[in-house]
Amino acid sequence: MTTGTIGHRICCFGDSLVNGVRDEEKGGWPMRLGRRLLDEAGHEVTIYNLGIRAETSEGLKARWEFEAKLRMVAEFPxxxxxxxxxxxANHAEDRGEETTMRVSPAASAANAAEIIGAASKLAPTLWIGPQAVIDGSKSSQEINQRLEGLNQIYLETARGFNVPYLDLFATTLSDETWQRALRRGDGYHPNKAGYDRVxxxxxxxxxxxxxIGLSSSDD
Incomplete structure (x- = not known):
């Protein structure tokens, strides 16, 4: 394995599943990613966990660019x-109607295109698809059905901007480690094992x- 430029800054934007809610180790997958880059690749990075609990794509659209630019300096990619x-995809809290999404598919698609389109022009951009919620009650099954649709929209959007996209929906819907971690969490957020898995x-x-510029013998 070879080492690329030292000192990358990785800004991880999203919601509570980025932030690491219910993670006993704290920090969610961004913290684990930074630790693994150092321990296994010998590559030191600065991880900025910029996840906000309960945030939709509407809120993310309003803040991500300002927060990213605060952390960007010429010396560090x-x-x-x-x-x-x-x-x-969650149920609209203000109405309490299971048939109403907090952000409609059309609005979510537009927000995603605006976010990813602008981000990909600003810096190298990677997109982690949404993870399934617990495969249980009618309510959670409905959220997963919505997520399946959003995931497909996001995947096509990523292709349009030539941004790498990790499709996690089907995997996390059927993955026993993830689903067990959700059962030990609150159905939306896993315990430590779920963040380990992601x-x-x-x-x-x-x-x-x-x-980053790392390569392995498998490349």
Whole structure:
């Protein structure tokens, strides 16, 4: 394995599943990613966990660019990572109607295109697709159905901007480690084991290492 430029700054934007809610180790998958880059690749990075609990794509659209630019300096290459969607697909809290999404599919698609389109022009951008919620009650099944639709929209959007996209929906819907971690969490947020699992999937994806400039014998 070879080492690329030292000192990357990785800005991880998203919601509570980025922030690491219910993670006993704290820090979610971004913290694990930074630790693994150092321990396994000998590559020191600065991880900025910029996840906000309950945030939808509407809120993310309003803040990400300002927050990213605050952390960008010429001496250190920046990578932008995004993961959102679960809160868009969640039930509208103001109405309490299970048939109403917090953000409609059309609005979520437009927000995603605006975010990813601008981000990909600003710095190398990676997109982690939304993870499934617990496969249980009628309510959670409805959220997963919405997420399946959003995931497909996001995947096509990523292709349009030539941004690497990690499709995690089907994997996390059927993955026993993830679903068990959700059962031990609150159905939306996993315990530590779930964040371990997502971090592992991101690592196995390899797009982060490639973007940084690391390579392995498998390349």
């Amino acid at each position: 920046t990578i932008l990572m995004f993961s959102f969607g679960v809160n868009d 971090a592992e999937l991101i690592w196995e994806w390899g797009a982060v290492q490639k973007t």
